[in-house]
Structures are given as structure tokens and as C-alpha cells.
């Protein structure tokens with residue numbers, strides 16, 4: 007049984023909001039260029055293998071994953087989003103499950119376990135380690151992990167309520183429409199921002215802060231490159247590649263700072279792995 011922290015409670019409300027359902031069904035393919043680069047890196051290495059899609063939401067990643075392999079399982083702890091995924095992809099194996107406890111999934115089975123669109127940022131830091139340990143457990147020796155995480159040094163970390171104000175336009179009709187539209191968002195966003203900012207903390211290597219998504223309805227972790235590499239090594243994973251979301255560029259192993267919005271980390275479980283096995 008997973009105990010619910012305040013951060014957990016806030017984020018679960020956001021996943022069940024109408025805004026989450028709207029954003030997650032925009033029919034996006036890749037979330038960003040970095041995700042595309044990460045999938046291109048992984049596709050030949052995981053072709054035909056069992057794939058695990060964690061935090062599948064309404065199913066955006068299902069076509070991306072099943073283009074690599076038909077042996078596919080998706081999980082999510084938000085029943086509402088999972089039901090939408092089931093309606094959109096009735097033939098797929100989609101299960102209601104929390105990533106912090108995937109004990110019903112076989113150990114050492116998957117060629118790839120993936121947690122997309124910064125989903126791992128939405129749990130407490132100790133739970134983040136728990137999720138990485140679970141991902142480690144379920145992949146086979148040599149199997150891969152892919153997840154994205156917000157950059158503590160990126161523009162997302164500077165987000166504040168002023169960005170909910172309407173963008174200026176010389177066209178009075180456009181400006182009027184934008185002002186009307188932003189009024190409700192600004193009200194709701196301000197309320198959420200003020201309520202959630204009490205959870206903001208900066209621990210140096212990583213930080214916790216309310217983010218603009220879903221009208222400042224979520225509170226998430228922002229990591230630095232050295233801290234994420236440290237955490238991967240602590241779990242026993244080898245970091246293979248990091249891609250930046252903004253340009254899809256590969257970030258070298260010796261680079262410690264970047265201004266990309268978020269990172270895509272690819273790591274693998276060493277063949278000689280012994281933990282949890």
C-alpha cells in the first residue's frame with residue numbers, strides 16, 4: 007500500500023482534471039525532439055522485446071512503443087486516464103498499477119521499461135528511487151530504462167503566474183478574446199500557485215516546485231544532470247545517453263549544465279546485475 011504525501015495528493019487531483027484529459031488527447035506523436043531522439047536510439051536495441059510503458063495516460067506512447075515491438079504492456083495509477091487509453095486502444099494490455107509497486111510484474115522480463123513525459127517527476131524523491139528500483143527489477147539483464155525529467159537549470163524552473171496573462175496583440179479583437187480566455191486560467195492558476203508553492207524546496211542537486219502545467223496544478227521534481235547520474239548509479243544502472251528536449255541533442259557525459267527544458271535519460275541494467283534477482 008502506497009502512503010499518499012501532499013505532493014502525491016496534489017498531482018492525483020491534476021491527473022483527474024478535465025485539463026489533463028484535454029492535453030493528453032491532443033494527438034501528439036513525440037512530446038519533443040529529445041523523446042524522438044531517445045526512441046530512435048532505443049528502437050534497434052529493443053526491437054521485438056517485451057516493452058513496459060509506465061504512466062501510459064490516455065495512450066499517446068502506445069503507437070510509439072508498438073512500432074518497436076508488439077509485446078506491449080501499459081500501466082497507470084489514474085483509472086480515468088487508463089479507461090480513456092483502453093477505449094482508444096482496446097486490443098492492448100493496459101493495467102491499473104502504481105509504478106512504486108509493480109510486484110505483479112515478472113522480474114527480469116522486459117527489454118525496455120519507459121516512463122514518459124516527466125511522469126517520474128510527480129512523486130516524492132524517495133518514491134522516485136523506489137520507481138527506478140522497480141524499473142531495474144522488471145527489466146532483463148542488459149535491458150533498458152527510458153524516462154524524462156525536468157531540468158533544475160532550465161526555463162521551466164523559472165515559471166511563475168505572470169505567464170498566464172494574455173499575450174499582447176495589436177488586433178483589439180484578438181486581444182479581447184485572449185484576455186477573456188486567460189481570466190479564468192489566471193484565477194485558477196493563482197489559487198493553485200499560492201496553495202502549492204508552500205511545497206517548493208531547493209535541495210541543490212534537485213528541487214521540488216509547482217509547475218505551470220494544468221494551471222499550476224502539479225508539484226514536481228526538477229533534477230540536475232550530476233544528481234540524476236548519481237541516483238542512477240546508486241540504483242545500479244549504467245547511464246547510456248541523455249537527450250535534451252528543446253533541440254533533441256545528445257548531452258555528453260562530462261557536461262553538467264544545460265538550458266534544455268527537460269532531459270531524456272537512457273540507462274541499462276548491467277548483464278552481471280545481481281540486485282533484486
Ligand SMILES: C[S@@+](CC[C@H](N)C(=O)[O-])C[C@H]1O[C@@H](n2cnc3c(N)ncnc32)[C@H](O)[C@@H]1O
Pocket residue numbers: 021030037060061062063064065066067081082083084087103104105106122123124125126128129
Ligand atoms: C504527464 S502524464 C503523461 C501521460 C502519457 N505518458 C503521455 O506521455 O501522454 C503522467 C502520467 O503518469 C501517471 N503517473 C504518475 N505517477 C504515477 C505512478 N506512481 N504510477 C503510475 N502512473 C503514474 C499519471 O497518471 C499520468 O497519466
